Amino acid sequence: MILPSIITAQKLTYKDASLPIEERVSDLLSRMTVEEKVGQMLMFGAHRITKKGADGALVITQWGKPHLSNSLGGIKFPFQEESPEESARLNNELQKKIIESNRFGIPTLFVGEAYNGVDAKGCTVFGRPLNLATSWNLELTHDVWSVIGRESRLRGWHMVHSPVGDIARDPRFGRMSEGYGEDTYLTTEMLVAAVKGVQGSYDKSAPNTTHIGAVVKHFAGYSQVVGGRNFAAVEVSPRVLRDELLPPFKAAVQRGHALAIMPSHGDINGVASHGNPWLLTELLRNQWGFNGYVVSDAYDVGRLNFLMKVAENKEEAVKLGLKAGVDLDLYSEDVYVLLPEMVKKDPSLLPYIDRAAASMLRTKFILGLFENPYIDANETKKEVRSKANLSLAKKMDEESLILLKNENDILPLSKKTPRKIALIGPLLGEETVNTFNKIAGKKVSFVAEKGYELTNRNTKHPELTPRNDKALDKMVNLAKDADLSILFVGGDRFTAQEATFFKWVIGDRATIEPVGEQNELIQRVKALGKPVIVVLKHRRTLAFNIINENADAVLDCWEMTEFGDELIAKALFGEFSPSGKLPVTVPRTIGQIPYHYSMKEISFFKDYLFLESGPLYPFGFGLSYTKFAYSEPKLSSDVLERDGIIKVSVNVTNTGKVTAKEVVQMYIKDMFGSVLRPDKELKGFEKIELKPNETKTVEFTIRPEMLVFTGIEMKPVLEAGDYEVMIGTSSQEYKKTSFRLK
Structure with missing residues (x-):
């Protein structure tokens, strides 16, 4: 050798x-x-x-x-x-x-x-x-x-x-x-x-x-x-x-x-x-x-x-x-x-x-x-x-939070107003109350009660914890004595995990509603007649209809970094404006699945009996602590040559009172094709920051290759015809124009 x-x-x-x-x-x-x-x-x-x-x-x-x-x-x-x-x-x-x-x-x-x-x-x-x-x-x-x-x-x-x-x-x-x-x-x-x-x-x-x-x-x-x-x-x-x-x-x-x-x-x-x-x-x-x-x-x-x-x-x-x-x-x-x-x-x-x-x-x-x-x-x-790495983790949290609901602009909360806030719910962290105390300052006081765990936290085969009426009563009583409540609900890491090959390791679900007594909890707290803010934590999309209906505000967090509670508190108390947008469609029920914004147009033709039309929240959706005004989009040409490009631009203005970030989204719709085409497709986005009353021009480039799809003979094709361009703040809120591919 x-x-x-x-x-x-x-x-x-x-x-x-x-x-x-x-x-x-x-x-x-x-x-x-x-x-x-x-x-x-x-x-x-x-x-x-x-x-x-x-x-x-x-x-x-x-x-x-x-x-x-x-x-x-x-x-x-x-x-x-x-x-x-x-x-x-x-x-x-x-x-x-x-x-x-x-x-x-x-x-x-x-x-x-x-x-x-x-x-x-x-x-x-x-x-x-x-x-x-x-x-x-x-x-x-x-x-x-x-x-x-x-x-x-x-x-x-x-x-x-x-x-x-x-x-x-x-x-x-x-x-x-x-x-x-x-x-x-x-x-x-x-x-x-x-x-x-x-x-x-x-x-x-x-x-x-x-x-x-x-x-x-x-x-x-x-x-x-x-x-x-x-x-x-x-x-x-x-x-x-x-x-x-x-x-x-x-x-x-x-x-x-x-x-x-x-x-x-x-x-x-x-x-x-x-x-x-x-x-x-x-x-x-x-x-x-x-x-x-x-x-x-x-x-x-x-x-x-x-x-x-x-x-x-x-x-x-x-x-x-x-x-x-x-x-x-x-x-x-x-x-x-x-x-x-x-x-x-x-x-x-x-x-x-x-x-x-x-x-x-x-x-x-x-x-x-x-x-x-x-x-x-x-x-x-x-x-x-x-x-620097830990600071980057905080930045990830700051940019990923999605404000889904904010009735009567209840958020952000004021640090100057003396009030007692109840922090309750099964997704409440061990250090959440201490973190909130540090962020909110001396005039705001907190009481906290987790109540119960959603699951027995068994990694291999998690099971839901039995109903606990004493825990529910304790959380509701805490909310009763508070000026407003912040509910930490959704799903833990055991309610959405990898189901490995070994049969006893389970992670997929047959339903997508929040598990346990979370719906009952928010209904009972809402019945107290005081404001309710929801902090939603989860790993899978949830059809959280009852939670959404009873919440005055919903901050969607998914699963954050180790600094999650700190950035949630800073967002709720207005140290920055949430700027995240949904990367998924939120359905109202599992019965709507498959349900994504870019399905073929005919898939949206009929609704279901006894169900409100549309998703609970659409793809690309996310609110801010300010408002953004969009101008009508302008095209550099209304005709796209097969070897050319078109520029499309829009002016976005911050019409509110706080500096904030907005995700400007561009969608394109093929109006007629040789095969059934998507209702619309995301083809560009840009995240910008605007000060109050500031306007920025956002420009996207439309290239012919963006319009290629698999044709009737199962080969890539680029078909002449009319296309619609939509630019806005979500897949359902936009302004549009059109061009023709020669």
Whole structure:
């Protein structure tokens, strides 16, 4: 056996950082055995490979030792529960051990997740990705994900299985807050900003040594599962797939240069995504030019056999996944590990193994791991949870809050008016009353009562807590003695979570109304004849009709950062005006689903018996503490040439008394098409800040490619005809003009 030290001493092409990456990949691959190549195609959970010993030293498990001789494609969640500095130290030691244990000194990718910031101890806690969508702020999204990428790298990680490009249109689905809402355009722009942020705006011009790689998921159509149930089948038309579900992923690849893709648990037209060569090779690689790696979702190559039932045995599952284009097998210890023996019997598998191993090596070269495999723990201590990062978390909260209702301008509350306020409800936090006391000042006093938990907080199978009349009475009595009440209601993290493969882990719901006695609580408090303000916290869209009807004001928060209570209090007491907008349509009932603003026009033709028309709140909606006046939109031309552009502009004026931000939204409607077209589609937005009486001109550019859709022959078409342009404050409140495409 040739020792790594001997190989290092040789002048090898793959060791020369001045050479193009493809040359280095080709050279290294040519030197590797099949076993070493397959090693690059395996990823195990960190607990299978390593742990921290009682004395703090790194320990390699007996199970893990043999795997280190072939390096590994990746290790998931190494030292997730350690502090950032300790994680950096241990990951440095682990990487050193791996590099010294294999012939070529190949490093391993250390991988995590990022839903509320880096999913690891001691990192900055951000809000859910959907909260970034409520901000409608692309620069903020980029900056938040840049911090995620930097903090990941500083603890010794190199990739995260994030961000999510799924279009979330079914609130029964427990994972809807992982993405950016119901709209294709908003999701696309948010996703590109996130990918560029987490990857440090990597543009292939130099190795990425400061940030990490993005694993964009779940490709594709994952959140369209029937019944909103994780792992269920996906039923979408080919046209919806092409026009609405694929564009975010295409943009992540071509504009964001995402380094990796994770396929969906589900299927497309009956073909399992993990065994779909059209999806993972023809479309992703050949048409879009993707040059990264494809990693399975947990165990999903094996599931081609034992769940999807499209492979009769493990070997057939391996062939399906490998030939489709899955490069890296996540967690499964009994699928891709079969390849060294399988290729002896079937040499035709070798080119696919070479493709997969090359994709993994390429990523490691791109991330600079052959030259810079270790982390400076001093930098970790200095940068992780820095003042700037924590300040950014607060900014995310400030920009994501949505004011849905404000009867008689009850908000903002005055700090100068002496009053007693009751803070009540099952979503009340432990430190909420202390935080509110600090923000409101001495003239406002607070009494607080949580009452009860919504659930038993069982992570695997949460159950609703039994009715508690004493708790209800206590909250109502507290409200009775107060001048007004602020109710903290909605849903906790246990009422909307990922339903994992293990049957006892449940997270999807069959209903979308607020659970428990929350409706009764607000009705009883409202009956006291005093003002009621609702702070709505949740991870899924809720049909909160009764809460909305009885509230004088509703502040929609979704799931905020660790500073959520502080920014909620500042918003309620007028330190800033809420500027968030809904990235989803809020239905009145589950019976309206599917229900998103961009459905085909005929879907809105008829209403339901005994139900008020329209949504509870429309996509793009959000109030402010001021008013904005829009001028009539002006077009630079009323004719769009096929190789030209049109500029459309509108003047927006702050007619109120406070400085505030507004999201100016542009929608376009194709008036007639060869196939049924959406009622309208978001095609542009800009968030602006205006002082009282200030006017700003907002200009959008309309390009022909924005009007392309999948035509009657299932090919992209650009059809001449009339188009309507709508610019305004939501998908239902706007001013319009029109142009004609020649």
